[in-house]
Amino acid sequence: MKKYNWLLLLTLAGYLLGISRGYVAVWKDEDPEPMLVTRMPVALLPKKDVEALEKGIRLPDDYTLVQALEDFCS
Numbered sequence: 001m002k003k004y005n006w007l008l009l010l011t012l013a014g015y016l017l018g019i020s021r022g023y024v025a026v027w028k029d030e031d032p033e034p035m036l037v038t039r040m041p042v043a044l045l046p047k048k049d050v051e052a053l054e055k056g057i058r059l060p061d062d063y064t065l066v067q068a069l070e071d072f073c074s
Helices: 002-012 047-055 062-073
Strands: 015-020 023-028 036-041 057-059
Touching (some): 036 062, 047 057
Antiparallel strands (some): 015 057
């Protein structure tokens, strides 16, 4: 049971990459408002990337967040 709780906390913590008002955005933990809305319009991204962002991409830490933002916004 302890292992399950740890894995559950790991999946709930961190960042969520998604879409807000047509732009790539980042949410911290479970906050309802994005902590960052980038200047990258989702309309310029490939369809596969848009579909992933619509579902939400969970990122566990700052390092993976920075990598993902570089991928989507460069």
